[in-house]
Amino acid sequence: MFRAALVALATLFAPSAVPARGDDANAVKETVVAGPGPVALKVRMEGPYTADVPFQVVCYFKYTEAGAKKMTGAPVELDKHLGGVIAALRERGEFTGDELETVLITPPEGAIKAKALLLVGLGEEGKLSLQLMERVGRVAAREAVRLGAKKVAFAPLLRDQGNDKFKTGDVEAAVVRGALTAYDTERRLQKEGLGKGATIEEWWVEAGPAYYDETVAGVKQAAAGATELIKARNAAPYTSKRK
Numbered sequence: 355m356f357r358a359a360l361v362a363l364a365t366l367f368a369p370s371a372v373p374a375r376g377d378d379a380n381a382v383k384e385t386v387v388a389g390p391g392p393v394a395l396k397v398r399m400e401g402p403y404t405a406d407v408p409f410q411v412v413c414y415f416k417y418t419e420a421g422a423k424k425m426t427g428a429p430v431e432l433d434k435h436l437g438g439v440i441a442a443l444r445e446r447g448e449f450t451g452d453e454l455e456t457v458l459i460t461p462p463e464g465a466i467k468a469k470a471l472l473l474v475g476l477g478e479e480g481k482l483s484l485q486l487m488e489r490v491g492r493v494a495a496r497e498a499v500r501l502g503a504k505k506v507a508f509a510p511l512l513r514d515q516g517n518d519k520f521k522t523g524d525v526e527a528a529v530v531r532g533a534l535t536a537y538d539t540e541r542r543l544q545k546e547g548l549g550k551g552a553t554i555e556e557w558w559v560e561a562g563p564a565y566y567d568e569t570v571a572g573v574k575q576a577a578a579g580a581t582e583l584i585k586a587r588n589a590a591p592y593t594s595k596r597k
Contacts, residue, residue, distance in 0.1 A: 385570045389534060389577035390584050391541065397559045397570045401428045402509045403435045403466045405558060409503035410468035411494045413510045415479040415517070416451040417444040427514035428562075435465050440473065453477030453486065454493055468507065472497055482512075482519055484528040491532025499540045499552055507558040508533075513565070522565040523572030530576035531583070533557060538584045546592055 383399040402410050412432065415421055422444070433440040439459060443449040449457045455475035461468060474490050476482060487510065498506045510525055512518075534557075543549030561569035 383566065387570070387573045387577050389530075390581040391534070391538060393534065393537060393554050394556045395530065395559065395573055395577060396556060397561055397566065397573055398507075399563060399566055400507075400558075400560050401431065402468070402471075402507065402511075402560060403428070403432045405507040405560060406467040407503075407505040407507045407556075407558060408469045409472065409498050409501060409506045410466070410470070411472045411474060411497075411506065411508045413474045413476050413490060413512070414440075414444070414449075414451040415476045415482075415515055417447075417449075421479065421515065424516040425514060426516075427511075428509060429511045429514050432466070436461060436471075437465065443473075449473055449475070451475035451477070453481075454489060456493065456497070458497070470501060470503070479515075479517055482517065484520060484524060487520075487525050487528040488532035491529035491534075492536035494529075495533040495536040495554065495557075496540065498554055499537070499550060502551070502553050504553050505556045505558065506533075506554060507560055509560040513562070521568060521572075522561070523568040523575070525572070526559055526561075526569050527572040527576040527579070530557070530559065530573050531580045534576065534580035535583055538580075538587075543592065547596075548592060 385397045387395040387397065389395045398405070402412050412429065443457060444451065449455065452475045457473045459471040459473065461471055472494065474493060476486065494506065494508060508529060510529065512525060513522070537552065537554055540549055541552040544552045559569060559573055
């Protein structure tokens with residue numbers, strides 16, 4: 355009966371969403387969303403300092419003292435685990451958080467589970483847009499390919515920085531759509547011998563309890579939208595030269 359119910363649910367949603375099994379009382383709540391290509395999209399009720407992935411991505415607005423003071427939750431805990439490196443970089447003006455500025459950190463052994471942490475700047479808070487978040491998704495996916503990361507976890511951390519300009523689901527829809535379309539390009543470049551081996555197998559979307567269901571809905575929307583965008587792309591080779 356349980357299996358039949360899952361099949362019925364799969365017919366109701368495009369793409370499909372299947373909750374993770376709850377056999378383990380300590381398991382992280384997870385919903386898997388089917389998307390285009392080989393990437394498994396997973397919404398997980400988890401923070402950026404506990405996700406067991408090779409590559410973790412988080413976002414920060416341009417640094418201001420006022421902004422730093424109102425920051426709460428996940429980014430605060432993340433930096434505690436890292437011994438204050440993010441705050442040091444920002445306070446010293448070495449990672450100001452300008453739009454699409456990046457810093458790649460190798461966390462100290464045992465500080466967090468991720469082996470690499472990418473900080474992505476969002477620029478001035480008042481200029482935040484969904485178009486920017488889509489570009490952030492592209493940057494994150496391309497950096498993951500460059501590093502050869504098979505699993506990527508992403509947390510925008512907007513609510514923790516006091517920003518509620520856009521619904522959480524809309525933000526995640528933009529990010530995931532950007533990541534999926536950028537990754538499709540990377541795979542096509544690889545097939546023509548023009549790019550490094552595309553490797554992403556799983557894209558984790560980290561969400562807090564209050565925004566979990568909304569995030570799942572946003573990821574479904576992104577997967578469907580990215581599927582249509584990829585189908586509509588020009589299928590002709592990028593170059594007439596062959597290796």
